[in-house]
Amino acid sequence: MVKVNPHYAEVSENYMFLDVVKRARAFTEKNPGVKILKLAIGNTTEPLVPSVVAAMHASVDKLAARESYTGYGDEQGNTDLRQAVATWYGARGVTLDASEVFISDGAKPDCANIVSIFSDESIVAIQDPVYPVYRDANTIGGRRIVYMAATEANGFVPALPSEHADIIFLCSPNNPTGAVMTREQLQAFVDYALANKSVIIFDAAYSEYIRDANIPRSIYEIPRAVECAIEIQSFSKAAGFTGVRLGWTIVPQALATEDAAAGALNKYWHRRQSTMFNGASNIAQEGGLAALSPQGQKETHEQVDYYMENARVIREGLTKAGFTVFGGESAPYIWLKCPAGLSSWQFFDQILEKAHVVTTPGSGFGGNGEGYMRVSAFGHREDIEEAVRSIAANLKAV
């Protein structure tokens, strides 16, 4: 008699963002014709850049001809793309070998699946609030979770785990708070991991949004991090690949645990991916290679600048209207404090009903997110401006 995985009962029925979408849909059904502005899900809105578009058309044409058609690629990704990623790190002073790069179909699946190379008994430390995938995936996997509180008091950068943790998820620039970790703060986590034989899973999906040259864009900028950290990256926010699906994960050859020598974890992830994954779409990979070219980098950086100007518009507009906001300076998210006495979902409803703007309730990211809203800078400029005007005009800041 087959039984179900009992841990599904421990997570909410829906992935949090689905609840946001559902509530927005319900409002639209009740108020047909009312234009809704979406600053909720971190969903890119600007078109793919020209060099990526050209590479993808060329990739489709290759697949259309008998002489150039290719079938399965290597599960770990195309050799040229893996090399391009290693080179990309080289340009920021981080030396990695192409064998340490695993191309993925985006950061989310890898954030959820990477833990499977470790023991089920591992204790997992997760920031609160944070991207809900770490929490939900580890809950479904039946792992014990220790939360690290990120609050206004600590500038939304948590202290080290208060009890022993085997696996530590860090997200910087942070989703949802927009907080970034300094070199010293990251160093403290690396020191902890080395001392406690723990592994850090560093989600760097928003690294291209860092504007402060002193903030590390890769965990590997910290000495000895290759011995204790896995880094997960994404083309989603850096190149508009949210729907195209492409990312990568670095499992350094130097990464080791007490029971696995250097190299073993790289092999395990290789085995995991070649058994349970079949490579990212070849068209996406050709597009990703173009995004990492000098011209592609120029074009995508301009797009990131566009979203960061949106972030400035939101940050300054809401501040001027009297709201208290955090983040948005090296991240595409603004962390908006709810007016006193309002819960995240209460304020969500107010913003939706009065300003016709969809945001994301901070409480969906963890208990410490209660009383905050995540406002996303992904959107067309005119929509961002209209949304900020509408919030300022229709809602009380206090």
Place this chain on the structure above:
Amino acid sequence: MVKVNPHYAEVSENYMFLDVVKRARAFTEKNPGVKILKLAIGNTTEPLVPSVVAAMHASVDKLAARESYTGYGDEQGNTDLRQAVATWYGARGVTLDASEVFISDGAKPDCANIVSIFSDESIVAIQDPVYPVYRDANTIGGRRIVYMAATEANGFVPALPSEHADIIFLCSPNNPTGAVMTREQLQAFVDYALANKSVIIFDAAYSEYIRDANIPRSIYEIPRAVECAIEIQSFSKAAGFTGVRLGWTIVPQALATEDAAAGALNKYWHRRQSTMFNGASNIAQEGGLAALSPQGQKETHEQVDYYMENARVIREGLTKAGFTVFGGESAPYIWLKCPAGLSSWQFFDQILEKAHVVTTPGSGFGGNGEGYMRVSAFGHREDIEEAVRSIAANLKAV
């Protein structure tokens, strides 16, 4: 102190096909200039069909323009594609709702991950020999496996599990033997599953290769299978999407277990996918929609016919040369018996060294595959013909 997943030590270091590739590469390095013909991995070789190519170009153009650009899609797939899959089943007499269709990035990840909605204590029944993903993924997941022997004596269609199984993986048309299960044989498994409260995972990735109108192409052609079976499908072999990555999984609303009412497992898989997956590539999905259109079906069926003519060339050529072969009549795989006294890997080396043809050792698919080779019908016709001639001319059948 973090520990690794101990079950990685229970699988071979490499996914089996990688060993085949490595041995072929070593031969090429020792014998530069010698042309190697590949009938090994089931890798499509013919170009994407015109209607798919047109749809993919259109999809890239959509992503290149501000007005038509889209970011994240629904994790479970585009609504129109889910509906098209339901309609596709309707055309073969199977009634499914679009909510039961989950678009994936191919059959392999779903075959590996679907078990995660069930208890870790589940006992899993797997055919021997069979596609190694079921075995490897469940071994890495720490599940107990019961093997169902597929041998010459039972026509390579196994009997019911000899001891209780909670989850039963079936693959028909079978990879690697090319055997297909009759309606009566499938009915017996459905009866077993209903009586024992088990769930069948039916891998139908090769259904388009079935030439015998009496052989079910979907498990749901068997009455009450919706109550006990999940079906996994792929665009890889039906439309040449091996590198493009697209498939689907059906989790019927009627599927229930003792501890989960009808609908719950559909919700769990939805939760799993929205937490640990982020949708198949939008370009692949637009291509898949075109492949399911009337014109796309016509074009892809012609391509499948091409590969099936390859299968006939292999089957008849090897038979004429005195070899004993099975399969290849409703499947793109021919199951070739090794000459007496030779193991699969010994014969693999002989075929490679004497005929310069790469095949896949049957032993890689399970203990009962020892003494057989899988010969793939995916290839250009002229290569297939040359490979068959070369094997016939250079190897002894007895």
